[in-house]
Amino acid sequence: MKKLLILLALAMLVLAGCVSDRSITAAVTADDEIKIGASLFLTGSDISFIADAMREGIVLATDELNANGGILGKQIKIIYEDDQFNLVKATTVAQKLIEVDDVSAGLVGVWNTAKATSTVFETNERPLIVLWDANEEIEKVGNHVFSIGFQTEAAGREMAEFLIKQNVKTAAIVYHEDDWSQLISLSFEKRFKDLGGQITIKESAAIDETDFRSIILKAKGADSLYAPVAANWDKFFKQVYEVGFDGIVTTGDGFTEDVINIIPRESEGVYTTQLFVQDALQYKLLAEKYKQKYNKEPELLIFTALGYDGVMVLAEAIKIAGSDDPKKISKAMYKVQNFEGAAGIVSINEKGSSNKLERIFQVRNGKMVLIQ
Known part of the structure; x- marks a missing residue:
């Protein structure tokens, strides 16, 4: 009915010379x-x-x-x-x-x-x-x-729980000055401490930073490194490898297969929380x-x-x-x-979220392998 009224009104205006038939087409198309x-x-x-x-x-x-x-x-x-x-x-x-x-x-x-x-x-x-x-x-x-x-905070908690199950006692945290990186780092830190773990250092880097070696050196000695960085993944994990961090290395879902393809050697063994729906x-x-x-x-x-x-x-x-x-x-x-x-x-809940959870993967032979 609304469309019919618009057409009739515009047609009358065309007859009166006020609008063109192109205007009618535009109005109907928009409707x-x-x-x-x-x-x-x-x-x-x-x-x-x-x-x-x-x-x-x-x-x-x-x-x-x-x-x-x-x-x-x-x-x-x-x-x-x-x-x-x-x-x-x-x-x-x-x-x-x-x-x-x-x-x-x-x-x-x-x-x-x-x-x-x-x-x-x-x-x-x-x-x-x-x-x-x-x-x-x-x-x-x-x-x-x-x-x-996928729930950001839940991914941080999941990685903390995974490390505790691996009998990891200490963790170093490196994160970016970025909203996502800060949120997931905080959730990891809280859960890891709640489960009895100890944080040895927690260091942030600017989002455009490319040299992380001084921060990574501070992390050496910890059983694990949690690094949900939000940019320059290839540079960061290459430097982790070069510095010689010998603990368990973990990260978040910004670490994609594209990164692995760029630095396959340095990615090997890294654990990451990832989106998973392949089935x-x-x-x-x-x-x-x-x-x-x-x-x-x-x-x-x-x-x-x-x-x-x-x-x-x-x-x-x-x-x-x-x-x-x-x-x-x-x-x-x-x-x-x-x-x-x-x-x-x-399924949208009362808070507007769908409560999807990520899974934990490890890079093995250049591929992400589902761990849990």
């Missing part, structure tokens, strides 16, 4: 679309290749939905923006997506920039999904910010969809899966709401339960 903003760290970071993988997943999901009639009879339109892994830029991008593009909802890649993006979306009561991260800070933002990623049916199906679309093997499929799921979870919420009204979508997000995503089951 047939659901706009979703995607703020990704496409430049400005050592891990921008991960954002590229997320974008590939967003494209796959959008194409799939639109080929099947869209949502509520409307086509999905993704508006991509590069937040450059920068808080100021992320704020500007978020404001543009809402004030200029008038998106119904948004996706953002990682908590580092989502801190800024989420504030803008929450203030304007627009739903926003953080793709990679889930943490207690995201849960505090408000009722319109959600996460479908999920939807994950396997996504791999086939990826190969058909891009004519190549996926290299970072888990991150592609997070991008894919972001769109699909929003689509599910829009279906539940029966509307693309932002406030109704936000309310419907809490009703998304047991959704079978490519990156695992998504």
